[in-house]
Amino acid sequence: MAPSRAVRLAVLAAAAIAASGCTTAPPLDVAPNVDLSRFQGKWFEIAKLPRPTQTDCFATAAFYTRTASDALTFVNQCNVGSTTGPLKTATMSARVPNSSTPAKLAIDVGGFYGDYWILELGGSYEYAVVGHPSRDYLWILSRTPSLDAATLQGILSRARARQFDVSRLEMTPQSP
Numbered sequence: 710m711a712p713s714r715a716v717r718l719a720v721l722a723a724a725a726i727a728a729s730g731c732t733t734a735p736p737l738d739v740a741p742n743v744d745l746s747r748f749q750g751k752w753f754e755i756a757k758l759p760r761p762t763q764t765d766c767f768a769t770a771a772f773y774t775r776t777a778s779d780a781l782t783f784v785n786q787c788n789v790g791s792t793t794g795p796l797k798t799a800t801m802s803a804r805v806p807n808s809s810t811p812a813k814l815a816i817d818v819g820g821f822y823g824d825y826w827i828l829e830l831g832g833s834y835e836y837a838v839v840g841h842p843s844r845d846y847l848w849i850l851s852r853t854p855s856l857d858a859a860t861l862q863g864i865l866s867r868a869r870a871r872q873f874d875v876s877r878l879e880m881t882p883q884s885p
Contacts, residue, residue, distance in 0.1 A: 734842075734843075734844055734872045735872070736842075737826065737828065737840070737842045737844070737871060738828070738871075739810060739812035739813055739826050739827060739828055740812045740827045740828060740829050740830045741812070743811045743812040743827050743830065744811075744834075745775050745778075745779075745781060745805075745811060746775055747834045748773060748775075748781070748827070748830075748834065748837070749773045749774055749775045749781065750772070750773060750852070751770060751771070751772050751852070752770065752771045752772075752773065752837065752850040752851065752852065753769075753770050753850065753851050753852070753853065753854045753855075753881075753883055754769035754770065754771070754787075754848060754849070754850060754881040755836075755849040755850065755851050755855070755856050755861065755880070755881060756847075756848070756849040756861075756878045756879060756880050756881060757769075757846075757847065757848050757849070757878070757879055757881060758845065758846055758847045758848075758873070758874070758877055758878060758879075759877065759879050760846060762799070763787065765789055765790055766787035766788070766789065766797070766881070767787060767788045767789075767790070767791055767792045767794065767881070767882045767883075768787060768788045768792040768881075768882065768883050768884045769785070769786070769787040769881050770785075770786055770787075771783050771784065771785045771786075771850070772784045772786075776802070777804075779804055779805040779808060779811070780802065780803065780804045780805070781802065781803045781804075781814070782800065782801070782802045782803075783800070783801055783802075783803070784798055784799070784800050785798065785799045785800075785801065786798045786799075792882055792883065792884045792885075793884075799818075801816055801817060801818050802816070802817045803815060803816040803817065803825055804817075812826055812827040812828070813826050813827075814826065814827070823841070824841050824842055825839060825841070826839065826840055826841065826842065827839055828840050828868075828871070829864065829867065831860075834852070835851065835852050835853075836849070836850060836851045836852070836856060836860060836864070837849075837850045837851075838850070838864055838867075838868065840868075840871075840873065844871070844872055844873050844874070847868060847873050847875075847878070849861070849864055849868075849878075854883035854884070855883065865878070
């Protein structure tokens with residue numbers, strides 16, 4: 710008797726998930742000595758590798774709040790269609806699975822967990838680079854709505870060296 714279509718689909722899905730963990734990229738280093746108290750607060754999205762959940766988002770910002778020594782909640786918001794379009798929000802939580810590497814957060818989005826790693830921080834926490842070890846996701850964040858050109862070019866150069874496809878990076882329009 711042949712397996713049902715549902716069983717075949719489940720096996721294919723499991724194989725796809727297992728294969729997605731395979732990568733030829735080297736391990737991804739994260740920012741050392743991340744202080745979640747200093748990381749909390751408002752961040753403006755400067756650029757991102759496109760994600761379906763952020764389609765048509767403008768003026769994206771995230772508000773991080775430390776809820777425990779090893780946990781954050783954050784509200785991500787954007788205006789849909791333009792910098793003055795209707796507001797779309799999503800609330801998520803993240804935790805630090807291993808206290809020895811607080812830059813490696815596990816994010817919970819409606820019961821689904823994923824890696825949300827802080828790859829780089831400015832010396833005064835004026836900017837942050839967050840990504841995923843697959844290199845499929847990358848966000849450049851700033852405490853202000855823009856970054857100076859030299860800082861941004863340095864971030865892009867380091868992201869390229871980490872094997873992120875910065876040619877696909879989309880700049881995020883912010884309100885004036």
